[in-house]
Structure formats: C-alpha cells, structure tokens
Amino acid sequence: MLDKIKQGLKKFLEIVSTKTITERKVDDALWELKLQLIGSDVSVIVADKISEEVKKNLVGVKIGLLENINEIVKNSLRKAVEDVLRVNINEKIDLISEIKNKKNKPYIIALVGVNGVGKTLTAAKIAFLLKNKGLNCILAASDTFRAGSIEQLEKHANNLNIKVIKQGYGSDAAAVAYDAVNYARARNIDAVIIDTAGRVQTDKNLMEEVKKIIRVVEPDLKIFVGDALTGNDMLRQAEEFNNNLGLDGAILTKVDADIKGGAALSISYITKKPILFIGVGGEYKDLEEFNVEKFIEMLMPN
Ligand SMILES: Nc1nc2c(ncn2[C@@H]2O[C@H](COP(=O)(O)OP(=O)(O)OP(=O)(O)O)[C@@H](O)[C@H]2O)c(=O)[nH]1
Ligand SMILES: [Mg+2]
Structure with missing residues (x-):
C-alpha cells in the first residue's frame, strides 16, 4: 500500500x-x-x-x-x-463519544455513495464496532432498489445479532429510515445506521432519494463511502454528494487493495471534511480509524 x-x-x-x-x-x-x-x-x-x-x-x-x-x-x-490533510488534523470526529454524548437517542448515521463501493458491508462493520464498544444499534434497509440488497443486509445483521428495520423492494427509502428511527427512539437504542441504495454516479433519482432520507430523518452524520481503487472518479462522486447533501465526513473502502494512496490524500482536501475510517478488508473487524499521523509517516520517503 x-x-x-x-x-x-x-x-x-x-x-x-x-x-x-x-x-x-x-x-x-x-x-x-x-x-x-x-x-x-x-x-x-x-x-x-x-x-x-x-x-x-x-x-x-x-x-x-x-x-x-x-x-x-x-x-x-x-x-x-x-x-x-489539515481538515483531518483539526476536525477529528470521535464517533463513539459522539454517540455516547448525544442526549436525544438515537444517533443517526447515513451511509451514501454510488453502487458497489462498500456501503452495506461498511454499515455492518460500524454495527460491529458499536456493539464491541457496548453500544446498541439497529440497521435500516433503505436500499429498496437493488434486488437482493435487503437479504444482504439481513445476512450481516444475523451474523452480528442486530435488528434490521425493512419494508419491501420499491418502497420509500425515507419511510424505512423513519421507521427505524422511531423504533430506536421508542426503545432507547443508541444508534441507527442507514444503508442506502447506490446507483451510477450521475443518477438524479438516487440523489433525490438520498436527499429525501436526509430531510426526513436529519442524520447526525452523513458519511460518503468511496472506493479508494476508483481514484479520481471517486473524487468527482464525493464532490457531487457534498454539493447536494453537505457531507460530514468520508469512509474510504478497499484501502487494503490500494497501492496508490492518492485518493485518501485528495478527498478531504476536496470536501473539506475528515476521513473517519478506512476499510481494509472483507471482514467486520476490517475497519480502522483513519490516523493522519500514521498516514503521513507511511507516505514519507525515508
Ligand atoms: N477488500 C475489501 N473489500 C471490500 C471492502 N469494503 C467492501 N468490500 C467489498 O466490496 C463489495 C461491495 O460491497 P457492498 O457493501 O455490497 O457495496 P455497496 O456499496 O453496498 O453496493 P450496492 O449496494 O450495490 O450499492 C463486496 O464484495 C465487499 O466485500 C474493503 O474495505 N476491502
Ligand atoms: Mg449495498
């Protein structure tokens, strides 16, 4: 890498x-x-x-x-x-303490991005992390678009023993997210993680659907999930999502397979928002906090 x-x-x-x-x-x-x-x-x-x-x-x-x-x-x-990388140095987001400190539960996290970047697996990874930190959470199956997406999320949730709130395919993604938030609020659950649909980048419907979710549930964190392997394409996506939604941060996936490293360097400069985590593999544990100092050390020639 x-x-x-x-x-x-x-x-x-x-x-x-x-x-x-x-x-x-x-x-x-x-x-x-x-x-x-x-x-x-x-x-x-x-x-x-x-x-x-x-x-x-x-x-x-x-x-x-x-x-x-x-x-x-x-x-x-x-x-x-x-x-x-200044924004990552100055504006670190400590997810666990943010969730713990939120007065009105639940803390709401929405994961957005184009198709195939790793949103669903990342949702499961975050659920796994929260669980290990003693926080309870549920998942919202707000990808009602792609065939198989709900079962995919349910499979992760079963592995992790976490509840999924879902409706059928074709139903309103924002309504699913809304249900999940109400469910969590009624049961004093710490966090809701919303998995959304990914489509090709310039799909207007996707952006409208995501905007609606955001309008309806007002997430505490709007996280852009980007595939590090797609380089400059990913940067254009981040810019578009940021312009439309006002992102709070990013998670870069597939960093385990990325030997170039440039995407990480560019993304926060372009969105002016920090990278929270990097995905470093296909297992639930493969989510690391983005450590700026470590990243810079790795880049520097000796
Ligand atoms: N090596 C590696 N693979 C990853 C990582 N994150 C996700 N993947 C793989 O990427 C593929 C797509 O992941 P998903 O979570 O289904 O992606 P998605 O964004 O939900 O895709 P759509 O629902 O189709 O929009 C899967 O095979 C994942 O296992 C990562 O950090 N490292
Ligand atoms: Mg998905």
Whole structure:
C-alpha cells in the first residue's frame, strides 16, 4: 500500500537534495513530483497545491554548512502534505463519544455513495464496532432498489445479532429510515445506521432519494463511502454528494487493495471534511480509524 506515491516523493527528494537548491532545480523536480502524484490518483488541484507549497518552502533557502538538505526537503514535503490533510488534523470526529454524548437517542448515521463501493458491508462493520464498544444499534434497509440488497443486509445483521428495520423492494427509502428511527427512539437504542441504495454516479433519482432520507430523518452524520481503487472518479462522486447533501465526513473502502494512496490524500482536501475510517478488508473487524499521523509517516520517503 502507498508504494507508488512514496516513490514519487522519494524521487523528488533525490533530485532536489543533491546540491544547492536553485529555482531551476526545484522546478524540474516539482514537475516530476506532480506527474508522480497524479499517476498515484492524487487530483490535479491537490498535486498543484502540494507542489506550490513545497516550492514556496524551498526556493531561496540558504542551507547552512551543518544542515542536511535531505531533512530540509523532507520537512517541506511533510508540511505540504499536512496542509492538504489539515481538515483531518483539526476536525477529528470521535464517533463513539459522539454517540455516547448525544442526549436525544438515537444517533443517526447515513451511509451514501454510488453502487458497489462498500456501503452495506461498511454499515455492518460500524454495527460491529458499536456493539464491541457496548453500544446498541439497529440497521435500516433503505436500499429498496437493488434486488437482493435487503437479504444482504439481513445476512450481516444475523451474523452480528442486530435488528434490521425493512419494508419491501420499491418502497420509500425515507419511510424505512423513519421507521427505524422511531423504533430506536421508542426503545432507547443508541444508534441507527442507514444503508442506502447506490446507483451510477450521475443518477438524479438516487440523489433525490438520498436527499429525501436526509430531510426526513436529519442524520447526525452523513458519511460518503468511496472506493479508494476508483481514484479520481471517486473524487468527482464525493464532490457531487457534498454539493447536494453537505457531507460530514468520508469512509474510504478497499484501502487494503490500494497501492496508490492518492485518493485518501485528495478527498478531504476536496470536501473539506475528515476521513473517519478506512476499510481494509472483507471482514467486520476490517475497519480502522483513519490516523493522519500514521498516514503521513507511511507516505514519507525515508
Ligand atoms: N477488500 C475489501 N473489500 C471490500 C471492502 N469494503 C467492501 N468490500 C467489498 O466490496 C463489495 C461491495 O460491497 P457492498 O457493501 O455490497 O457495496 P455497496 O456499496 O453496498 O453496493 P450496492 O449496494 O450495490 O450499492 C463486496 O464484495 C465487499 O466485500 C474493503 O474495505 N476491502
Ligand atoms: Mg449495498
């Protein structure tokens, strides 16, 4: 994971670090860096931003005899990456304590995103996490669109011994979510996790359906679920969902299979919302909190 992007940063470090830092040399190296970043699924805006920041930090720097050029360049790279991920540093969402601290139960989480990205499995992973933290939750089968979706969610729920609120296929997704919230409210249940339908990206009906769910139940968290493997396509989806719904955060899935790493770097810069978790496999336990410091360490060339 992340090997490609790391190689790009390393190459930049090698080009710049050889002698003194001149503008010409930095420019050449930055061009190379930008290509590598874009090739690693970092969006063009973010690649530009990182390059500009690094340049600002480096050009004209007088390097003292005892200073290590390598360290100086590395620090400027780190600073640029930190800036892009700033929203994750400043606005961490601690889901468990948010749920615990909510006065009027239930805490409502809606998972949105296009088809096949991992919404349903992620809903189950979150339920598993909450259960392990001693919180009770139910699932709302608000994907009433795709054949088999309700049974898929029920199967997860049976494995986890968690209640699913459902209606039939073709029924109103917002009504299912509403039922679930009422059910939870009446029984003092801590959280409701709403699984929604995914369709192709530009489907207007999907967006209208999701908007209605949000209008009706007013979730505490509107989470965009994105497939890290789909790179720039995922970023466009995030932007569209954010414009329509005003997202609170994102979960990136399939990070276990992503060697590029650029999507994670770009998504929060584009939506200005933090990444809460990353999906790192097909089991319920495979949901990790997104750790910015760890992510930056993994990116940095040694
Ligand atoms: N390796 C890996 N696979 C994942 C991860 N998250 C989801 N998947 C797989 O991705 C596939 C799609 O997952 P779903 O949860 O059905 O996706 P969805 O967004 O609900 O799909 P629709 O309901 O069709 O919109 C399944 O095979 C999951 O096992 C992850 O973090 N890592
Ligand atoms: Mg699904």
